[in-house]
Amino acid sequence: MAAINTEGVILRKYLLRETSYILVIYTRDYGKIRAVFKGVRRPYPQFAGDLEIFTHCDISFYPKKQKDLDLITESRAKNSFVGARKDIERLTYANYIIELIDTVTGEHDRNEVLFELLTGGLELLGSDIPPKSAVRIFELKLLDALGLGPELGECVSCTSEINDAKCLDVPEGGVVCEVCSGTTAISHTVSQGTVNFFKKIRSVPISKAAGIKLGGSMEKEAERVLGDFVRFHVSDNIKSLEFARDLERKGIIR
Ligand SMILES: [Zn+2]
Numbered sequence: 052m053a054a055i056n057t058e059g060v061i062l063r064k065y066l067l068r069e070t071s072y073i074l075v076i077y078t079r080d081y082g083k084i085r086a087v088f089k090g091v092r093r094p095y096p097q098f099a100g101d102l103e104i105f106t107h108c109d110i111s112f113y114p115k116k117q118k119d120l121d122l123i124t125e126s127r128a129k130n131s132f133v134g135a136r137k138d139i140e141r142l143t144y145a146n147y148i149i150e151l152i153d154t155v156t157g158e159h160d161r162n163e164v165l166f167e168l169l170t171g172g173l174e175l176l177g178s179d180i181p182p183k184s185a186v187r188i189f190e191l192k193l194l195d196a197l198g199l200g201p202e203l204g205e206c207v208s209c210t211s212e213i214n215d216a217k218c219l220d221v222p223e224g225g226v227v228c229e230v231c232s233g234t235t236a237i238s239h240t241v242s243q244g245t246v247n248f249f250k251k252i253r254s255v256p257i258s259k260a261a262g263i264k265l266g267g268s269m270e271k272e273a274e275r276v277l278g279d280f281v282r283f284h285v286s287d288n289i290k291s292l293e294f295a296r297d298l299e300r301k302g303i304i305r
Contacts, residue, residue, distance in 0.1 A: 054111040054124050057081060060169050061106050062153045072102060073120065076110065077152055077169055082160040086112055086121035101128040105135070105149050107170055114159075130170070134177020140304040141176055144186045147291040148172045151193060154286050164196050171257035183274065183305075184265045190277040191252045199284040200253075201225045201276070203246050208234075216246045221279045238279065245272045 059078035067073050071089045078084055091102065101108060107130040113122045135145040152169050156162065172189035176182060194200040202225025206213055211228050218232040219225065219241040226246065248265055255263070265273055281289065298304045 052113065054113055055081070056109070056111050058107065058109050058129065059084070060149075060152075060166075060173070061102060061104055061108065062149050064102060064104055074102065074123065075153070076108070077156060077166060078110070079163060079166045080161060081114070082162060083153070083156045083158050084112065084114075084121050085158060086123045088123040088126065091126075101126055103131065105145055105173055106131050107173075130174075132173040132177050135173050137177070139298070141182050143291065143295045143298060143304065144176055144182050145173060147186065147289065147295060148176065148189055150289055150291045151190075151281070151285065154289065155193070155197060162196075165193075168192050168196060168257060171260075175257060175261060178261045180261050180264060183270060184263065187248075187265060187270075187273045187277055188252050188257065188260045188263060190281055191249055192257050194277070194280055194284065195253065197285070199224075199280070201249065201280060203249055203253075206231055214243070216241055216243045219246075219276055221276070221283050224284075239272075239276055241272060241276060242269065245269045245276065248273060 057078045057080040059076035061074055061076050063075040065073040067087060070091070071087055072091060073085065073087050075083065075085050106128050108126045108128050110123055111125040113124065115121050132145065135141045148169065152165060156165065168189065175185040175188060178185070191200060201219065204212065206228035207220060207223040207225040208227055208231035213226050213228055216226045217229060217240060218227045219239045220227050221238040226241065248269055251263055252260060278292065295304065
């Protein structure tokens with residue numbers, strides 16, 4: 052059987068004996084793969100940089116049957132997302148992006164939309180926009196891609212149209228009108244400005260989202276809402292997000 056050629060982003064890397072790695076890679080054509088790459092640590096250390104976490108590579112691999120690992124025969128870095136590695140804040144959020152993709156994907160489950168979001172999110176994080184704006188854009192795009200994004204136009208309880216949002220309920224999945232907000236336990240107050248920010252994100256692909264900036268109170272509001280959406284609808288055990296919060300509390304990142 053011939054080797055399969057595709058491209059992917061390295062999500063995780065483990066040492067295997069003296070000379071090899073086990074890599075978990077999210078590929079464009081085969082979803083997540085778990086593969087062994089033999090003999091790359093010595094005597095060819097020049098490959099080391101090509102195999103860093105969240106490097107985008109062209110790879111060749113042989114898929115293995117059942118529970119065995121796939122076998123990588125070649126890997127060549129095409130984008131290291133240098134901009135996303137330039138400070139601790141971006142690096143922390145890059146790990147968050149990686150962990151989210153790792154959490155929501157199964158092995159050999161192809162999803163090109165998620166692949167584009169992964170590379171687009173890392174690219175955006177390395178661009179000139181504030182890292183937190185990049186992360187919020189990624190979170191919403193990811194939630195939408197999974198069919199879990201918030202309803203923003205209609206009350207999730209009575210479906211009446213909402214043009215001046217004040218409340219958002221995370222478990223119910225979106226904005227709530229003032230009448231219904233009196234009868235249910237609302238998880239968040241939200242401003243129409245933040246809702247409009249979310250709508251703006253939805254209106255452009257991630258590759259065109261670098262012009263979207265978020266400031267002031269909306270930044271905090273969007274962070275709370277989307278963070279809670281991720282925790283409630285995706286996973287409440289995203290370690291890199293807790294790590295980011297810890298760095299914030301210590302004043303190491305903003
Ligand atoms: Zn309502």
